[in-house]
Structures are given as C-alpha cells and as structure tokens.
Amino acid sequence: MIRLAPSILSADFSKLGEEIRLLENSGIEYLHADVMDGHFVHNISMGIPVIESIRKMTDMTLDVHLMISNPEMYIENFANAGADIINVHQEACVDGILSVVKSIKRLNKKAAVTIKPQTNYTSVLDILEYVDMVLVMSVEPGFGGQSLIPSTLSKVFNLANHISKHNLKVDIEVDGGVNASNISDVLNAGANVIVVGSAVFDAPNKARAIADFNDIIYKFEENHEGIDFWKRRNKK
Numbered sequence: 001m002i003r004l005a006p007s008i009l010s011a012d013f014s015k016l017g018e019e020i021r022l023l024e025n026s027g028i029e030y031l032h033a034d035v036m037d038g039h040f041v042h043n044i045s046m047g048i049p050v051i052e053s054i055r056k057m058t059d060m061t062l063d064v065h066l067m068i069s070n071p072e073m074y075i076e077n078f079a080n081a082g083a084d085i086i087n088v089h090q091e092a093c094v095d096g097i098l099s100v101v102k103s104i105k106r107l108n109k110k111a112a113v114t115i116k117p118q119t120n121y122t123s124v125l126d127i128l129e130y131v132d133m134v135l136v137m138s139v140e141p142g143f144g145g146q147s148l149i150p151s152t153l154s155k156v157f158n159l160a161n162h163i164s165k166h167n168l169k170v171d172i173e174v175d176g177g178v179n180a181s182n183i184s185d186v187l188n189a190g191a192n193v194i195v196v197g198s199a200v201f202d203a204p205n206k207a208r209a210i211a212d213f214n215d216i217i218y219k220f221e222e223n224h225e226g227i228d229f230w231k232r233r234n235k236k
Helices: 013-025 048-057 075-081 097-106 121-130 152-165 183-189 206-223 228-234
Strands: 003-006 030-036 061-067 085-089 110-115 133-137 171-175 193-196
Touching: 003 206, 013 048, 013 206, 030 048, 048 061, 048 075, 075 085, 075 097, 085 097, 085 133, 097 110, 097 121, 110 121, 121 133, 121 152, 133 152, 133 193, 152 171, 152 183, 183 193, 183 206, 193 206
Parallel strands: 003 030, 003 193, 030 061, 061 085, 085 110, 110 133, 133 171, 171 193
Antiparallel strands: none
C-alpha cells in the first residue's frame, strides 16, 4: 500500500493542532517528523517535547526521522515520546547500524534506516531483513524546499528490485522535493511511502493538494495492480 506522509516540519507551528486535524480529515495515516540537532545536519528543528505534544494530538502513525549524531543515545526517549517508527541515518551510527536497529525493535517500534543522496544503497542491503523501512533522501538533509535530485531514484529502483527478488517486507520511503509533477517518477522507481512538505503546507488549498496527490497515487495503484512487485507490496 502506498502512503503519503506529510512532513510536519513544513506546517505552521502557530496552529499545529489545526494543521494536524486537516491532515486527519484528508485521510492521512502517516505523519513524518524531522528531528535535527544542528550537528549531524546544519539546522535545528524539533525535539522530544514537540514529539510528545504531537502524539497527544493524533493517532496517526508517527514516523520520526532522527537527523542527529549518536542516535542510539536517544532512541528510548523518542520511543517513550510516542514515535511509532524510529528512523536513523546509516551514516550517523558509529557503533554500527544493526545494533541500533535491534535496539529500536526491542522497544517494540518499527525500525527504519535512512541514507543520504551520496550514500550507496548497497550499504544497507545486509540489514534489510531486520528493518521495516528504508528512507532514501532525495535531497541533502537539513532544509526543506529543495529540488529532488533525480539520480537518487536509481537507488530506490535498485532497492525495490532487491526487496522484491528476496521477497522482503520492507517499505521504501522517499523524502525531499516531491511534488505533483514528479511523484509519478518516485512511484515508478518503487517507493511506497512518500514524504511531502512544502508541496502540501505551502499550497493555497492544503486539502486540495493532498487530494491531488491521492488521486495520482490511486491511479498508479490501479494501473500496477497486476505487477508482482506491487501485488506483494500491497499485501502488507
């Protein structure tokens, strides 16, 4: 199943509750939250108190993307704050990504691993059997509003083929520069969790923007119903 995951970082935080209710009323099931520490990436965003506040406002699946150094130090805190999916960068795990993934699973949370645009997709192949999702960054992490880097979609395609070939149940998420004009390329590459930020929250009509994305997704799923890869993915 393909899911749209709006990035709450692009929302208007002065009316966060209202923004979250709009997403819920539009049928959104996944909410993406970017946590930045000013060290791993050159920006600072939200932390544990904001995640706790969001959790109190919604039952949507909360996908927490940790763009932080030494994420293993904070996993339990974010789990306790209400994260459903804890997403760590392969590049940030100095003690090895597998041990961090196993720590997330021990907390009964879904484990995801993220790779930057310059990181080879082969760096996560050995741990795919342990993770629930791989996030391929299609922009350099740290700032919203960037344009999607087209070459990153080849990594999505290669990951999707590997996952299909080995019959693994692993979602592929794409984050960065996705809009109505390129989401079909992202879907065709094999992604099934699509992060959108400014394309929704900066739109004159946010509900209409979400509806337009969902219409593209619906038509894509309808056209790919007979393809083995998507049939397996949609059984999840």
